[in-house]
Amino acid sequence: MNRSGFSPKLRYLEHSGDLIRMIFGVALTTFLSVMLEPFIGYRAVGFIFLSSVLGMSFLVPILPAIGSAILSSLIWDYYFIPPKFTFHIEEKEDLFMLAAYFLSAIATGILTTQIARQKRLIADRELRTQILYKTAKAIGEEREQNKLVTIIENLISDGFGFKCKFHFAQYLGLKNNTLSFEAGKLSNRELESAEWSFKTGALVRDDRGRLTLPLKGHQSFIGIMLIEIKTLVLIKEDESLLLTISEQTAVAIERLNLEEKAKEASRLQESERLHQTLLNSISHEFRTPLTAILTATAALQQRGHGSDQVSTQLYQAITSAGGRLNRLVENLLDMSRLESGILILKKELHDVNDLIGVAAKGTSGTLCTNPIITKVAPNLPLIVIDFGLIVHVLANLILNASLYSPVGSEISVSAETNNDALIITVSDQGIGVPPEHLNRIFEKFYRVPGSRAGGTGLGLTIAQNIIELHGGKLIAKNKTPSGLCVSFSLPCNLGLEKMSGPL
Amino acid sequence: MKVIKTTKLLIVDDEQSVRNSLRLGLEPCHYEIQEASSGKEAVERATIFAPDLIILDLCLGDTDGLQVLKDIRKWSNASILILTVRDAESDKVQLLDAGADDYLTKPFSLSELMARLRVLERRTYAGEINQPIVKYNGFEINFVAQTVQIDCREIKITSTEFQLLRILVQAAGKVISAKALLAQVWGDAGLENPHYIRIYIGSLRKKIEKNPSLPTFIITEMSVGYRFNMGRLP
Numbered sequence: 225m226n227r228s229g230f231s232p233k234l235r236y237l238e239h240s241g242d243l244i245r246m247i248f249g250v251a252l253t254t255f256l257s258v259m260l261e262p263f264i265g266y267r268a269v270g271f272i273f274l275s276s277v278l279g280m281s282f283l284v285p286i287l288p289a290i291g292s293a294i295l296s297s298l299i300w301d302y303y304f305i306p307p308k309f310t311f312h313i314e315e316k317e318d319l320f321m322l323a324a325y326f327l328s329a330i331a332t333g334i335l336t337t338q339i340a341r342q343k344r345l346i347a348d349r350e351l352r353t354q355i356l357y358k359t360a361k362a363i364g365e366e367r368e369q370n371k372l373v374t375i376i377e378n379l380i381s382d383g384f385g386f387k388c389k390f391h392f393a394q395y396l397g398l399k400n401n402t403l404s405f406e407a408g409k410l411s412n413r414e415l416e417s418a419e420w421s422f423k424t425g426a427l428v429r430d431d432r433g434r435l436t437l438p439l440k441g442h443q444s445f446i447g448i449m450l451i452e453i454k455t456l457v458l459i460k461e462d463e464s465l466l467l468t469i470s471e472q473t474a475v476a477i478e479r480l481n482l483e484e485k486a487k488e489a490s491r492l493q494e495s496e497r498l499h500q501t502l503l504n505s506i507s508h509e510f511r512t513p514l515t516a517i518l519t520a521t522a523a524l525q526q527r528g529h530g531s532d533q534v535s536t537q538l539y540q541a542i543t544s545a546g547g548r549l550n551r552l553v554e555n556l557l558d559m560s561r562l563e564s565g566i567l568i569l570k571k572e573l574h575d576v577n578d579l580i581g582v583a584a585k586g587t588s589g590t591l592c593t594n595p596i597i598t599k600v601a602p603n604l605p606l607i608v609i610d611f612g613l614i615v616h617v618l619a620n621l622i623l624n625a626s627l628y629s630p631v632g633s634e635i636s637v638s639a640e641t642n643n644d645a646l647i648i649t650v651s652d653q654g655i656g657v658p659p660e661h662l663n664r665i666f667e668k669f670y671r672v673p674g675s676r677a678g679g680t681g682l683g684l685t686i687a688q689n690i691i692e693l694h695g696g697k698l699i700a701k702n703k704t705p706s707g708l709c710v711s712f713s714l715p716c717n718l719g720l721e722k723m724s725g726p727l
Numbered sequence: 728m729k730v731i732k733t734t735k736l737l738i739v740d741d742e743q744s745v746r747n748s749l750r751l752g753l754e755p756c757h758y759e760i761q762e763a764s765s766g767k768e769a770v771e772r773a774t775i776f777a778p779d780l781i782i783l784d785l786c787l788g789d790t791d792g793l794q795v796l797k798d799i800r801k802w803s804n805a806s807i808l809i810l811t812v813r814d815a816e817s818d819k820v821q822l823l824d825a826g827a828d829d830y831l832t833k834p835f836s837l838s839e840l841m842a843r844l845r846v847l848e849r850r851t852y853a854g855e856i857n858q859p860i861v862k863y864n865g866f867e868i869n870f871v872a873q874t875v876q877i878d879c880r881e882i883k884i885t886s887t888e889f890q891l892l893r894i895l896v897q898a899a900g901k902v903i904s905a906k907a908l909l910a911q912v913w914g915d916a917g918l919e920n921p922h923y924i925r926i927y928i929g930s931l932r933k934k935i936e937k938n939p940s941l942p943t944f945i946i947t948e949m950s951v952g953y954r955f956n957m958g959r960l961p
Contacts, residue, residue, distance in 0.1 A: 508812045511812045514833070515745055515834040516742060518834045518836070519749055520747075520748035520752075523749075527755055528755075575925045575928070577929055578928070581942050582949050585941075585946065586949075598941060606925065612949060612950055
């Protein structure tokens, strides 16, 4: 910003030079008059003084101009009008002359000052128009909030000579009428002013001459503009100009923020789409050959090739390895989905019995040969969950239990409410987990040393991630005498208990 | 001695290995089988061969399987079973809406596929059981008297529950989307409140299942709908 683009604001800048200029002018005139008096006489000297006062009123404001008129007439009377070196005036003519000279000096002073003021007002108006124009230009052109703020701050300091600073509120609490600024940035007094200007939407001035202007967008409160003014006087035009600037800037910043948000949202959507496409295609590329392998194996068996015991065992080996491979890739893909953070929960009201039924059915057969017994408390409320994901969790837990359980031992699945949470527990009669490993089993790829092949080390991690996404907790405990008991909680609203459909 | 009538089966999949294994695995079940490897070929074959059953892979090289399904469904009554690798539940609902009779997610077991095909074989598209009384495994429903018996004891059932059960039993073996059930039983109110169905299925299970947590009659097809399971049809 070119500082010389503005003539410095006269109104708020210092005036001390005017008095010196006036005294210097009068002194110069006196000196000239002393030099010329012997040649032209004391009356003509009066005209020299008069011209000097007239000239002065063009150069200095009204008060110094009147001062120069008084000073000049006193000097003329004292030094030049006979009897010299007294204020006494001998001739009546001279008295009238002095009075006329004095009056005309003042009248001219007032008139010229008025002209000068008009001129200054016009200049001020032009200056304001220029500030407004530059503000509008900056708002229209600038795409970055920081740059825009700097430009506006410079505009105000150059145009008005005021120090200006923007403070942005962190929490846009228009609804509950609360504000929050970064801690320590604003003093209590400044916060009070900010609060007040936010409530009234008007400019607030504290007793130290500082101004607080609200930055209020169409939809949100963005922050405040703090301005330190140098005088206690602020004329109406400047007040409204500052308010206009703050309003315009707030709307612009809000627009920039919204643009940024919209861009961010579309970027996110795009990356989510890409991720999903990638996962789908991996899933497809992997499942197709696996389907071919498993179907071909089943077809061989179906056509009665090798119905002897050895072949049957081999068929079973292929089938179970295929199933395991499938689970591993599924788990890896799930893990990738969970870790990318793009997973969006599709939460709906669901029945707990249904949840257990689907999970148990999904794991029954070749995956889990252990009988499953259920203990479900009567009249459980519907819970708000992403059904597919929670089924996945429960199926993982049942599968895990069956992996570490003796053949034919029961796996129990129970559901009950505890305060505001639904607790689902899967417990087995297996070997449990050594206490020193108990808190590590949720870690990614962690497997208890010496455990049976078949697990991926991902099932529990995925389960934990999903449960945490639902605002619940997953915990594992050893049972006595033996077995592991893994339970998860899901927050549930007991108010839904009595919810029912129409008849 | 049962007379075996050959059923015409069309297998549509762009992977030759999958087509081959399916053909070889299903041939012993006395199907007359033809294959198609692309969407275009599938529509042509369906016209010439006029199959009773179609196994359709959703991911075809040339066209979207969903479009093939819609094209065939425009004129054919064949039962269509979709093979999909997609996990997206909305896709499955969309498939059922577009006229698919059932679906299986890859990789599937051959025996599961054969069981599903057997169910579909017994009916053509949109076919329903037209018997006044259906009995299975201790469960008995009388559509005329509007009664339900479990192990020869009549149970109390509300009219909404009966309506729901009737729809499921008459389409036994077939998935009915939750959306379709909601629309048929409750109309618009049902579509706005998808949890109604879960409440009513829950209470139905408490009445007819031995263990409502491990149901054997009313099976939930995750995120799609429900299926009344009767094993082999009567």
